[in-house]
Amino acid sequence: MQVGVRSRAARIRYSAFGYANIVPFILFALFPVYFMVITSFKNDAELYDLKAVPFLIQTGAITEHYTFLLFKTEFLTWMLNSLIISVVSTSVSLVIAILAGYSLARLRFPGVASFGTAVFITYLVPTTLLFLPLSQVVVWLGISDTIWALIVTYPTFLVPFSTWLLMGYFRTIPKEVEECALVDGATRMQTLLRIVLPMAIPGIMAATLFGFTLTWNEFTYALTFVSQSQNKTAVVGVTADLIRGDIYYWGSLMAGAVLASVPIVAIYVFFLDYYVSGLTAGAVKG
Amino acid sequence: MAVGQRVLEAAGVPRPGRLARLHEWWEQEHIFGYGLILPALLLIVCLVAYPFGMAVYFSLSDYWVGSPGTFIGLDNFREVFRNEVFHRTVYNSFVFTSIAVVLKALLGVWLAMLLFRALKFKRLIRGAVLLPWVIPTALSTLAWWWMFDSLYSVVNWTAINLGLMAAPGPNWLGQTGYAMAAVIAVNVWRGLPFFAIIVLAGLVSIPREFYEAAEVDGAGSWRRFCHVTLPLLKPVLAVVILFSTIFTFSDFAIVQVLTRGGPVNTTHLFATLAYQVGLTGGNLGQGAAISLFLFPLLAAFVFIQLRYIRRD
């Protein structure tokens, strides 16, 4: 954005202004996270001490809440379940969404516009209701109380969004490239797989990250379709096992929140640039 | 489909007549197009359409959780509409959604512009700002709950110690106005990153030449924002506002964890009231009616918005 005609002082002022303004946002974003972390290391006496300073750990940090979580609950199994469910359902959804997104963005056939809208409308249906009939479907499929129940149902909300995002991304790819390939004798499927797909990698990455986040964080289905502790996801496991009526295990609960967030945060840190650039085109041409 | 393709390839040239015909048939634009959306279509029909149809049926019947109902037409909707708590919920939902979306939009654009400028520690800053969006809501909301706790509220502690509030400070989740403010704050906290990142994506895609041209014309930064950035961001904003409105309107987790609709139903949203009436109360028919009450309105809104975006 800088055109290079400005003075050094102006540039410094410019960026100082930017950083000064972004600090409140960062504080706002990070404070609850910081609070989660700090709570997870506090001992109970300090946690319930009205005179203690909530920001600090004054009577020594303890790792008891973490060891409780790791050794007294099935937390590691829950994490593994979450991982399997998220990876499989996101990949499956992505394949479906790539095909549908390409078709809706590029090919002309009757009904294409209304199908695009229909995909969107599915988002208006509240999950708080859908889960009941869906639980019947899960039973018909014979997969209730297994992680497959979630792997199969998660695409219902992943596919619409991914399709939407990828549709936008595919539109940004110049049509001429494909036309050349077709003229050269490539089949349509070859064109999609070898020409279009490689160019859509950022969009696909963005959709993947988004899908992964949604599945990792999903709650209602994970709560209702799975009962056995060993099949639970991390989010449900932590809340279902550590919220005990009128006594909350705040320390362990927050430790669980921290640990359950780590994988997804790590993925974001790693693929952040893809996410932004993938969304760029996807959203702009939506 | 990928398999079918490979079979065709493996058959090699010259193709026998039937395969060639099949190949030709498959290469037609509309056949190929339908073929590609088939998996998505199947998924939506089997796993979304059926449950959705059932949900609509629930709303038109006197279905209770423990007993299948009979068709009663629009009675549930009439019944729901008569209830004062539902009126309150409609009001709450509009207040909640409009304030939260406006805040997210304003702060989101502002944050995106800041993120766009900040070049040092770019990854770190972007990562930090994205955190609220990434952390599982069911868990982060619990942290907020603890932060708003009536006894141990760190929010009040901070404000009191900074001299911004007189002790003991407001009871965030128990006083009507404050409770709404609290749930909105958490919703904004969670939704802001999504907004900012997508708008940032939009900013990245604006060609530099536009700014350069504006600068050459002597436009100040405010005018550049109004005349270059904003118009070019319009399509992105339209999409993200659409998404955000829908997500905010159907929010469930935040209110359910923080207030369960209290105090005195002043934070109930459609989803939480539907849950309370339909599941804990067992009256599925009315619960479904509550959550589908605005479906036609929202669908129309989405439809119009989408057409507008496409035309742009």
Place this chain on the structure above:
Amino acid sequence: MAPTAPRRIQRRQFLRTAAGTTAGMASWLALGKSPAIAQKRELTFLSWNHFVPAADEELRKQAEAFSKQAGATVRVDTIAHLQLPAKFAAEAASQSGHDMIIANTSTGYLYEQHLVDVGDLVEDLGKRYGGFYPFSKEAALMSSGWKAVPWFWISFPATYNQAHYKKAGLEVPKTWDELLKQGKVLKKQGNPVGIPISHCADANTTFWSVLWCQGGKVLEADGKTPALNSDKTAQVIEWYKELYKDAMEPEVLSWDDASNNRFVLSGKGSWIHNPISPYNAALAKKMPIADDINHHNSPGGPAGIHSAPPINSIGIWKFSKNADLAKEFIKFHFRKENFDAWIVASNAFNHPPLRHFADHPIWANNPKFKMLPKEAEYAHPRGWPAKTNAAVNLIEVNYVLPDMVAKAVGGMPTKRAIAWGEEQVKLAVQGKLETKGKS
């Protein structure tokens, strides 16, 4: 962005793997069976996360012991109590899930048609152990028969801080009016009392108790005529208003079931109406405040002492293929030695619905618990003098009663608040009547 060769290969690899996974899944779906189906018979029980975790551990231990004896595995799944309704609804809708469920007062009514008749079992247990308390029966006995076995009730006494009381020179309150007078003193001392006026279970429980002690009722005995609009209710609301203003902090408006526990454990609160879980938590976590916490019987009023302790039962789904085995397990759990062990594990939190079990020394031997079993004499099911029914359940889960109080406390004239409550009660009754006769 030009694609490079290795990338392309990777990507195709990925797509192939993904396609493989899909195909594998599809073929396996076609079998229509989950590979996880156990060969051995499996009996499953969905219960809540017990407020005293050791009780769940004991229950699982018994399940294991029963497994060995019966040659079937028994699995106990526990989840947070607020998550149960969604789970029940899904299991009833899909006609599949656990074999046994924990049933609170409303569950039995909502799922009456889906639960197995357990009359024989109840009769057997009653004969053997001195009979069930009448109030526990009424939550499990429907018009269609016994739909659940009363399991345990939770004594709802007053939990108070002796040190604060001593400092103020007060004796424990015998009536709600006394509590109000004391509360004013205690609040000035910096130790307010606390009764939730919010969307939580405790708020309902206490309101029933106060209303009954004043002589009020929500429904007539017929279960369908609203009776909330009365002088008694007005007196109760005036009492709440004064208590809120002079003896409590506004925080009671935001409380959930855990808040009053924290309120006492923090050392701030002097008196709450709550089961013994704060005391047990303080003991378990070795908090010094445990010494100061004591209990006394729920206060009374002009119409006597009445309370609405929560009651939980065990129901068996009709779709269960193991109903007989489930009954065997329940019998096993109700053996004196097992039930006693379970009471001990809960540290006196679980109260038996059977008279003979109530003499367990855990109460008699501990001066802080001694008065707890007596609460049974004051107990009524929600809705009393009407029988608990679906309308009562709606009133409960919609928090009509606490909301009515909250409105009045927030400034709405008492009369209007009551009129609002009465209207909500009417709607609840209509909701109930509409489903009547469907079974």
